[in-house]
Amino acid sequence: MRRMMGRTALVTGAADGLGAAIAARLASEGARIGIIDRSEEAIEKARQSESLASAVFIAGDLTDGDDIARMMADFAARDMVFDILVNNAGGSLHTPRAFLEETDEDWDRVMTLNVTAAVRISRHVLPGMISAGFGRVINLGSKAGRYGSLFTGANYVAAKGAIQSMTLQMAQEFGPKGITCNAVCPGAISTPRVERLLNERMTPEERQRALEGVPVRRHGRVEDVAAAVAFFASDEAGFITGQLLDVNGGQGMAS
Ligand SMILES: NC(=O)c1ccc[n+]([C@@H]2O[C@H](COP(=O)([O-])OP(=O)(O)OC[C@H]3O[C@@H](n4cnc5c(N)ncnc54)[C@H](O)[C@@H]3O)[C@@H](O)[C@H]2O)c1
Incomplete structure (x- = not known):
């Protein structure tokens, strides 16, 4: 499928994890890709992969508004309009699961990366979409933000709840401009980082019980999330906006 020929996509935090798989999927469908990531090491590694060889990587910190402005100016200088x-x-930035152990700083850090960064980046990107009369915004929510979490804390759950709700309002406001806004809400997806966290916070028996509560009886893969994002990003999803799509094997369902 070459559904994204002629499109330019920005994926944040995409040198590794879900973001890298999403960027690779959009690239495979023909999109020109811009990637922001803080880790120079992850960027170097991602550059070597065939699927992201032609992506434009810019290193910087998404929790810093000035750095975001610098990175967006850098993309603009390369004629990248998204x-x-x-x-x-x-x-969840490895902050405690226990509510009473989470400090103000734990709340601030998680809110800044999950919510404020998305607000700031969107503020930079939306004017170009409005001028073009076309745009696709896809936010990453989480099963945690929809149904609570077995292994992350209230700060992360609240941050994902915020970005999920923000998605609805952005859809309301920018729909008339030709811009859709949806959220993909994954359950636990097998990445090395999540495996480490799960092994730390759940016993093997608890993990087995959790897996038995997943109707499709397997863990999620980064490709599962990338496929859902690609659908929302495609032209054919133009009548779908303000939706929160669970990608969790049926572990959490809502009617
Ligand atoms: N992995 C899961 O199981 C899972 C489940 C539900 C939702 N999510 C959501 O999906 C998204 C991606 O998750 P992931 O597990 O792939 O993340 P991750 O922790 O593996 O991070 C991916 C990338 O983000 C970069 N990054 C982190 N902080 C940054 C910053 N301040 N500035 C710039 N880059 C930064 C990292 O360097 C890394 O390359 C997140 O929003 C997460 O909450 C993940």
Whole structure:
């Protein structure tokens, strides 16, 4: 499928993890890709992969508004105007699961990366989409933000709840401009980082029980999330906006 020929996509936090798989999938469908990531090491590694060889990588910190402005100016200098934005960067940043152990700083860090960064990046990208009369914004929510979490804390759950709700309002506001805004909400996806966290916070028996609660009886893969994002990013999803799509093997369902 070459559904994204002629489109330019920005994926945040995409030198590794879900973001890298999303960027690779959009690239495989023909999109020109811009990637922001903080890790020079991850960027070097991602550059070597065939699927991201032609992506434009810019290193910087998404928790810093000035750095975001610098990176966006850098993309503009390369004539990159984005039709597709994937606000992917996020995570629980290894903060405690226990509510009473989470400090103000734990709340601030998680909110800044998961919510404020997406707000700031969107503010930079939306004017170009409005001028073009076309845009696709896809935010990364989470099963945690929809149904609570077995292994992350209230700060992460609240941050994902915020970005999921923000998705609805952005869809309301920018729909008349030709821009759709949706969220993909994954369950636990097998990445080395998540495997480490799960092994730390759940016993093998708890993990086995959790797997038995997944109707499709397998863990999620990065490709599962990338496929859902690619659908929302495609032209054919133009009548779908303000939706939160669970990608969790049926572990959490809502009617
Ligand atoms: N992995 C999962 O199981 C899972 C489940 C549900 C939702 N999600 C969500 O999906 C998204 C991606 O998750 P992941 O597990 O791939 O993340 P990750 O922790 O593996 O990070 C991916 C990339 O983001 C970059 N990054 C982190 N902080 C940054 C910053 N301040 N500035 C710039 N880059 C930064 C990292 O360098 C890394 O390359 C997140 O929003 C996460 O909350 C993940």
